[in-house]
Amino acid sequence: MLGPIDMPSAWPTAVDLMTAHPVTLPADAPISRALGLMHTRGFHEIPVLRRSRLVGLITFESIARRSSRSLATKIEHLLILPPLITMTTPLPEIAEQLLSTGLRAAPVVGRRGELVGIVSRTDLVRALPNLPQLAGPNAPTVEAVAGPAAEIVREDEMCRRLLSRIRLLEEHPLPVVDRKGRLVGAVGIADLGGVLWRPVVGGKRDARAGRSALEVKVGSIMRSPALTVKVGTSAMDAAREMSREKVSSVFVVESGRPVRVLGQTDLLGLVLGRTRRPTAKSRLEDVYVEITGLRGSGDPALLAEIDSVVARGLRRVARYVQPTLLTLHFAPHATHRTNDLTVDARIHTDHGIFYASHTGWNLLAGVSGLLEDLAGQTRRIREARRAPRPRARRGEMEDAPSVDPDLEERIRVATGGDAEEE
Secondary structure (H helix, E strand, O other): OOOOOOOOOOOOEHHHHOEEOOOOEEOOOEHHHHHHHHHHHOOOEEEEEEOOEEEEEEEHHHHHOOOOOOOOOEHHHOOEOOOOEEOOOEHHHHHHHHHHHOOOEEEEEOOOOOEEEEEEHHHHHHHHHHOHHHOOOOOOEHHHHOEEOOOOEEOOOEHHHHHHHHHHHHHOOEEEEOOOOOEEEEEOHHHHHHHHOOEOHHHOEOOOOOHHHHOOEHHHOOEOOOOEEEOOOEHHHHHHHHHHHOOOEEEEEEOOEEEEEEEHHHHHHHHHHHHOOOOOOOOHHHOEEEEEOOOOOOOHHHHHHHHHHHHHHHHHHOOOOOEEEEEEEEEEOOOOOOOOEEEEEEEEEOOEEEEEEEEEOOHHHHHHHHHHHHHHHHHHHHHHHHOOOOOOOOOOOOOOOOOOHHHHHHHHHHHOOOOOOO
């Protein structure tokens, strides 16, 4: 669900953010060569050329999902079509393109369609702390932007279990904990890539590669220590730390345990939430919906059902506020005894940001329940803000208690506050 973006002239454009003269590969290069570049240079996407003309992108995810292919296979058989980004595309539109495609980076083309650079989520996040649109007293804290640390990896897990989390690893590294649940490190797509294949000259597979390469513990490949921040830290300060340490996520910790994960996609979602200013003519079609962590997301029937449930829920929310951005994160529980999963939702509106969470086995019922919860929250906020304040009668003290206890109760429920003690 894509819609218009409010685009102040102050936003930097792709030419200000991109890396010029990017590393490229020819279309007939073998997979082994692409993996070598990704591993040694830390790339996740590489532009592919045929006779100096851009023909697509080769991504780590597209290779990992076809791990049975020979490393001598030409990358032209695994290409994806990148979004169209020009040198004048502003930062919010680049963020929208990267979020909607799930890519970490995209090529930038010139007037004749020639490749002039590449722009990544890292480039965008590096620019955020210096933008006046995201600064000031109303700048959000990390807990207001970060998603829940629903997917946690144990340090004694085998790396082969990470293959089922490829899509989530593409979004951000996962926290690694010890037996007591304390954060000991982080594992990302680049760490997995280091053991998934060990290509050598000629595209032949190393004798150590294959299934045996994945039979190692996560603790042996994780990065330690992980970058952490405390609850209450400014999201822009966290973004600055992420850029300084060259990582794509930071973990919010309490008592040494990860409680939330702030990834680059969360920060880009914040940009969209700030730029999608609702108007009197805003439509539900203008709401940007981002879904992460959903396994089997290639099933068109499932996606259609989710889209239908989301549309109905957004119509209920729109009765009270104007939504601009909705994010849904699905986190299946790591157990063979249950099919439960947790769904977390965050919605940006003209009345603020609202959150909801649901755990159960029925995916569609969970999404429906989440949106019903969000609609209830927005209704209470709207009612509390629209209800007139009782005026003190002449001769009464200005600090006299309200004559409308129902109103005060609604306000307490909406704000999460407790009644004041006299």
